[in-house]
Amino acid sequence: MAFFESMLTLLLVAIVFLQFSRKFRIPYPTMLAIAGMIVAAVPWAPDVAIDPQLALALLIAPVLFDAAYDLPPRTLRRNWLPLFSLAAIAVILTAVAVAAVAMTTAGLPLAAALALGAIVAPPDAAAATAMLDRFELPRQTYVVLKGESLLNDAVALLIFSAAVAAASSPTFFSGALAQLALAAPGGIILGYLLGRLYMLIGVRLAGTLGGTLLEFVATFGAWIIAERLHLSAILTIVVYAMVIARYMPERQTARHRIHSYSVWEAAVFLVNVLAFLLMGLQVRQIFVDIDPGRLDFAITLAASVFITVIVVRLAWVLLYNRVITFLAVRRLTKQAVPTFATSLIAGWCGMRGLVTLATALALPIDFHDRDIILLSALAVVLGTLIVQGLTLGPLIRFLKFDPDTSLDRDLTKARIALIDAALAELDGDEKSTRILRDVYTSEREIAADGKHPREVSRLDKQRRNVITAKRRKLAAMRRDGEIDDDVFHMLEQELDWAELAALPPGRDEIVES
Incomplete structure (x- = not known):
């Protein structure tokens, strides 16, 4: 019961701080990490331990x-070079640089120093996705950064496993x-294989x-099976999700998709909230466990590692920008050349x-x-x-990226193709067919202008007005006792679906805060 009460308290704190996140x-993730640190500072803060494997x-x-x-x-294949640069080379360079700093400044053994480097090397998928969704970035940059955050964890965890095995096993090179x-x-x-199954x-x-x-059981089960077989659980989940995303949507009904997406959106946001909040709560426990005589020394090393992580990544990305620009000028590569602004971001x-915190906690006690x-x-x-979370938004605004209209162009092209398919299906001269043909012809003209048909369609506006009137009537009938609650809720659900079909995209969208 105490654990459940602690979780409810943390969620209540998160709800309060999310309002500051939205307003300012x-x-x-930045606001929740700060909230966790504030909660950890008060004497009555809940003591919530994180089991690394469970986390x-x-x-x-x-x-x-x-x-x-x-x-x-196909997106990964199209962007293989920048993804390889960030997910593999940048991670390896960061791990090696941090290991060198730890060995020279703190005298850590090679295996321990390399384990530290692997722990702090990879940017996190949850943090990157949560941050990037808040800002308007060029489409290519957004795709590459999301792809990187999926793949770099696997590289870092392989280095981490090797370092831990080398530190604990004298027969490391023969078996591990x-x-x-x-x-x-x-x-x-x-x-x-699990995706196909x-x-x-x-x-x-x-x-x-x-x-x-089953969607949740299978996802967690895929991770656990990979762990039991000593395979990369991260790559297992990534490939598993891609297989399902490629083949499953065409085999689902619209209702199932809407239900599934809404459940996953809420579940993933809950996971993000708890994860970033729990991170801040670990501050007190770590300071309690550390030897007071080594505290100043540990803080110095932590500051050095933090600076190294930022400098190495920034230096490598800017170097990659110069190298790929040089190769493009010499016509030695067909890869798109990133601008200096996108490379800086x-x-x-x-x-x-x-991932960084849980991997650190997964270190053996001794x-x-x-x-x-x-x-x-x-x-x-x-x-x-x-530091980076609070300054990323101002930096993006300062660089003033040109609007990226490629997504809008692709949407318009696909939308017109769908309407053309609908018009091709409407053969015959029946009254209902003529009405639908007129509706879709009007929608095609609107789509060709780069607008969404439901944003300006008079028919959909009239539909929404009618639905509003129906809602008022339905509520009045319920208040007057003309219908029971079971009838009210069934009709309310029908109106919800009708309204969803008549709303323009983005309207009444559920956001994270």
Whole structure:
């Protein structure tokens, strides 16, 4: 009961701080991390411990699934070079640079220093998605940064596993190294197989509450199976989500999709809220566990690691910009050349999150210098969320990106194609066919002007006015006792669906705060 009360208290705190996030346009992960630190400072703050393995499965798996679902493999192939640059090279460079700093300034052994580097190297998928959704960025930059945050965790966790195994196993190179070499390809294969298996079962349960539950059970189950087989759980979830996103929507009904998306949106936001809030709560526990005599030393190392993480990523991204520009000028590559402004944003968008903290907590209890590694990891998480999170918006506004209309153009083109398909289907000279043909012809003219038909359609405006009048009548009938509540709720649901069909896109959209 105490744990449940603590969770309710934290959620209530989150709701309050989310209002500040919305009012002052501060990314909500930053605001929630600050809220966690404030709550941790009060004497009666709840003591909520995070089990590392549970945290990774419970908090990371659904966020990764949600992000990977919206990122198809063809997008990864199209942007393979910048993704490889950020998800692999930048992570490796950061891990090596942090390890060098830890060895020279703190005297950490190589394995412990490399473990620290791997822990703080990857920007977090949850943090990146939550931050980027709040700002207007060029479409290409947004896609690359989301893709990076899906893949870099796998690279970092492989380095981390190797470092921990090397520190604890004298026979590391004979056994553990071979196992790690199979983790990435094995995770990819497992994710594909589990995705195909889910489609066989999920189609049969589509449109049921059991099917909705299966979506969560299968996602968490995929992570656990990968962990049990010592494969990359992150790559398993990413591939699993991409397989389902590619093949499943065409086999679902509209009602099932709307229900599924709304449930996942609420669940993922709840996970994000708890994750970033719990991060701040770890401050007190880490300071309690650390040896007071090493506190100044640990803080110095944490500050050095934080600076190194930011500088290395920014330097590499700007260097990549110059190199790819040079290659493009010499006609040695066909990759799109990022502008200096987009590279600067990509370099500054390196917020760390729950993966970093949970990985640090997953260190063995007797691991060398575990306490100062935990403090350094926490400093990087909170530092990047607060420093980069608070300055990312002003930096984007300062750089004044030109409006990216590519998404609008693609939407207009696809919308016209759909209307043409509808018109082609309307053969015959019946009265209902003529009415529908006139409606779709009018909508095609509106779409060709780059507008959404429902935004200016007089017919849909009249539909919404009629629905409003129906709602007033329905409420009056209920108040007067002409109908019972069961009839009221059934008719209310019908009006909800009718209103949803008549609303323009983006209207009455549920947002995170």
